[in-house]
Amino acid sequence: MEVKKIEDVKVGLAKQNYIATDEISTVVFLMEKLGKPALVEGPAGVGKTELAKAWAKATGKRLIRLQCYEGLDESKALYEWEYAKQMLYTQLLRDKLQDLLHDASSLVEAADKLAAEEDVFFSERFLLPRPLLSAITAPEPVVLLIDEIDRADAEFEAFLLEVLSDFQVTVPELGTISAVHQPIVLLTSNNTRELSEALKRRCLYLFTDYPTYNAELAIVRLKVPELKEKLAQQAVEFVQGLRQMDLKKSPSVSETLDWAKALMMLNADQLDEKTLETTLTVLLKHESDVQKAKRAMRRGGVAGSSSNSGGGEGRGRDDSAQRRRSGGWDR
Numbered sequence: 001m002e003v004k005k006i007e008d009v010k011v012g013l014a015k016q017n018y019i020a021t022d023e024i025s026t027v028v029f030l031m032e033k034l035g036k037p038a039l040v041e042g043p044a045g046v047g048k049t050e051l052a053k054a055w056a057k058a059t060g061k062r063l064i065r066l067q068c069y070e071g072l073d074e075s076k077a078l079y080e081w082e083y084a085k086q087m088l089y090t091q092l093l094r095d096k097l098q099d100l101l102h103d104a105s106s107l108v109e110a111a112d113k114l115a116a117e118e119d120v121f122f123s124e125r126f127l128l129p130r131p132l133l134s135a136i137t138a139p140e141p142v143v144l145l146i147d148e149i150d151r152a153d154a155e156f157e158a159f160l161l162e163v164l165s166d167f168q169v170t171v172p173e174l175g176t177i178s179a180v181h182q183p184i185v186l187l188t189s190n191n192t193r194e195l196s197e198a199l200k201r202r203c204l205y206l207f208t209d210y211p212t213y214n215a216e217l218a219i220v221r222l223k224v225p226e227l228k229e230k231l232a233q234q235a236v237e238f239v240q241g242l243r244q245m246d247l248k249k250s251p252s253v254s255e256t257l258d259w260a261k262a263l264m265m266l267n268a269d270q271l272d273e274k275t276l277e278t279t280l281t282v283l284l285k286h287e288s289d290v291q292k293a294k295r296a297m298r299r300g301g302v303a304g305s306s307s308n309s310g311g312g313e314g315r316g317r318d319d320s321a322q323r324r325r326s327g328g329w330d331r
Contacts, residue, residue: 001059003032012058018050019218027206028055037164037185039149039195039203045252046208048188049147056143061184064138065145066131068152074159078169079133082126127171132163141181149199150189157199164202211253213240219253224260234271235260241302242283242293251283259283273297 001012009032010025020028028051031038040048056063066077129137135144149157163169167179187203189195211219217236220227227235236256243250251259259282268275276297284290296302 003029003059005029013051013054016054016057017222018047018054019215019222020051021215024051024206024208027204030204031184031186034204035182037187037203038206039187039189039200040206040208041189041191042208043210043250043252044190045254046210047253048208049145051208052143052145052147052186052188055184055186056145059143059184062138062140062142063145064131064135064142064183065147068146068148068150068156070151070153072152072156074156075130077130077132077156077159078163079130079171080128082128127174133169133177135183135185136163136167136169136177136179138183139180142183144183144185146185146187148190149187150192150195154196157196161196161198161202210243210250213237216240216253216256220256220260223257224264227260227264228269231263231268231270232260235263238271238276238302239283245292245296245302247284247289247292248286249284249289255283 001008003009003012006022006025006029009029010020010022013020013025013028027038027040030036040051042048052065053063131144135142146160149160152160164185167182168176170176187199210216213236216239217232220232220236221229224232239251239256239259259279262279262282263271263275266275266279277294280290280293284293293302
């Protein structure tokens, strides 16, 4: 895929069933052209990870993913030595080692002879590349997804700065390894902690929030085309209403799609009270949120419910409460 203009990005993502806003398309275009990493922040489930997957497919590049977590260190992100393999080779080469050391007159001389051969055991054949090194040494351009960087420790974030600045790493036993092809790098964050200014300076920045009514309805139509139009409108309006409530965890777009599929499997015709109450846990995963939503439904306080909506038809609007939100999504 050749990227000459922003529209090429939007079309390429659309072919992968990812609906991208102008803002998303612009950042991805600049990410490609400037060779800078892109940091995508926003709530969980709004399509940040899927953006990297969709772009890798659109460009025909291999996706390499580093899933971050608390305690992640260099050995899990960059490389480690295959000690078991080294030990196996040591056993298999025991006779050769004996031949090498048979005429050593002292431990010092034996150690010197072993040291002269240590490169054999610390060569690339025993090096186990992890995602970062795999992306740097890949023989073809790749997309490197560093997922949920906010879950990693600040120390790892500092280490990552060095890798992203030069796209090279130093393995003490082998020397410096530089990128064969500079990877396209996309970092995601769920905003569970504040990232360093140093990391942000090195990245293009994109914030993706929950999509507007029209955008989410388009996503549901695309991903669950079998769902009746009236029911799709009601479902999206109801989810949008839930997100306006003070919940522990608002429903993500992925949960909207799960719910849409559930409604289709149940052969639901409309969102009546019984359907809502029996399927609400597809959207909400905290009991306090479920009870709060049920109380609001009984008071008619959640848009899209049968007691508060005329069916959702003709609501092709973006709620003003969400005018700040931008969101592309795929699943």
